[in-house]
């Protein structure tokens with residue numbers, strides 16, 4: 040796929056996306072986190088790219104949201120969904136849902152949402168999701184004791200690109216390799232031509248080394264798992280909590296089991312330290328501690344011997360002369376011969392004690408203890424001397440054993456983790472996707488939603504029909520929102536008392552249509568919506584416009600009536616842009632043009648009667664009717680009544696005065712309405 044073919048992806052972004060493992064598949068997957076791994080692509084941008092890829096796939100030019108107010112309603116819809124996510128991932132991923140005019144896109148999103156709303160949001164899953172996040176790539180680890188070697192320039196370039204963790208050295212012959220063997224603990228030669236090479240040290244010829252990175256640089260896998268430990272544990276917890284709640288995260292292929300054996304994953308993670316080294320191996324811990332503690336243990340072992348010897352000497356020389364002798368000795372008089380002659384047994388016992396202490400303190404194995412024995416037991420001396428070269432040999436032995444052990448464990452663990460590398464991507468992605476689904480499920484539950492029917496513009500069921508629609512955008516508690524039934528097909532005027540809920544009805548219609556074309560459930564008992572090409576929603580203008588602004592607005596409407604078919608036009612009190620007489624004529628003219636185009640339009644207006652009179656077709660008028668004034672408060676039936684011009688608030692008040700007070704004045708006034 041040409042990445043540049045995606046709307047909104049230019050050459051620079053395409054180049055960044057090409058850095059991904061499988062750019063086309065990643066972009067198509069809609070996985071915002073995976074797309075955001077491309078250099079310089081943040082998650083918001085990744086969501087736009089994913090949306091662009093969806094558009095391209097459905098051949099959808101995405102012009103549905105045609106005005107600012109329509110875009111505001113989309114934002115409001117997205118916010119209601121996003122508020123119900125736990126993870127940043129899900130919040131961003133929801134942005135890939137947009138109102139589409141493409142039947143296939145809507146069907147695809149509806150299938151996702153239908154599965155989502157069947158889910159049972161569970162508090163334990165929500166809690167587990169809190170620590171969930173997309174996997175991240177740790178910074179490249181540098182491994183300094185191993186190198187790759189090759190005689191071939193091309194292999195060199197490939198090795199440098201693919202294994203940035205290791206130095207790649209050029210070699211020409213066995214001598215070069217042997218030299219490298221002295222500088223590095225291990226050398227991996229990449230060229231077949233070196234097969235059968237016999238040089239000293241840990242040198243291997245492995246032409247496939249670049250294809251088996253888990254063996255060549257186990258550190259890479261270990262660093263990845265160490266870096267992502269918490270995310271992996273969180274994802275595992277999400278899978279477990281969901282399964283315990285009886286609503287398992289599907290493995291993507293309908294399989295209820297997680298894509299990874301979670302016990303195996305946990306076992307592998309328990310063998311890994313946060314810095315990517317091996318944890319929890321007693322033998323490695325012993326060897327590491329032995330190397331670290333060696334000097335200190337030699338020195339305490341020497342003191343143990345000294346103490347014993349001091350005691351022995353003191354016991355021999357219980358007399359005053361003996362003590363004098365001791366202080367003399369400690370001032371540096373030579374005692375070798377004396378120790379040798381008089382205290383040979385005691386000296387041997389002290390040396391044995393030192394050796395024993397050293398072996399015990401460092402928890403040495405028998406063959407290591409043999410080496411350790413040589414540390415003590417040279418020429419007799421007091422204080423007891425130790426042999427530094429024997430210490431050094433012991434250190435070399437222990438360090439080599441430690442490194443061998445670590446390398447083996449790393450290789451073993453990397454081979455275990457290698458199998459998990461791919462599946463954990465799915466483990467985490469499925470957990471994060473679950474958050475997207477649960478947000479939709481919560482939205483549907485919180486606002487008593489239903490899946491709408493989105494019908495073809497060619498069908499006989501044009502326009503929209505909403506039953507029991509309750510807007511979550513009102514300034515009242517959702518529980519107090521009264522249900523609204525409203526259906527419109529064609530160009531219609533909506534009349535009604537002040538504060539009757541006309542603007543709220545337009546908002547409800549826009550929200551339901553936007554959500555329906557996003558493929559989402561809508562806050563209504565049921566809804567059928569035409570698949571509109573464009574949604575034009577104009578909010579109420581703030582007062583009369585000056586001549587310039589008025590002209591601009593008129594031009595907007597001129598363009599609107601000139602445009603394509605399949606539009607929903609929602610306009611709130613357009614009359615306020617200019618004086619009432621002119622407004623009525625203008626609105627009548629716009630309605631006529633929209634009616635000609637079979638557009639679906641709802642114009643909220645207080646001038647419904649005047650507009651109807653000015654129009655040269657039979658404009659439909661609906662009305663939000665007040666049942667009357669009760670204690671100075673309007674009692675409103677929020678569902679517009681079809682084919683009914685609602686009485687205005689002033690009319691209702693005059694009627695009330697005529698009823699309450701009687702008299703000619705109010706009666707005459709009432710007749711004028």
Ligand SMILES: Nc1ncnc2c1ncn2[C@@H]1O[C@H](COP(=O)(O)OP(=O)(O)OP(=O)(O)O)[C@@H](O)[C@H]1O
Nearest residue numbers: 514515519520521536537538539540541542543677
């Ligand atoms: N369906 C509803 N359920 C409960 N309350 C509602 C409903 N619709 C509207 N309201 C309440 O009525 C108030 C006024 O609604 P809205 O602004 O939509 O009326 P309006 O008819 O457009 O008013 P105006 O004639 O002043 O433009 C809202 O702020 C809300 O508190």
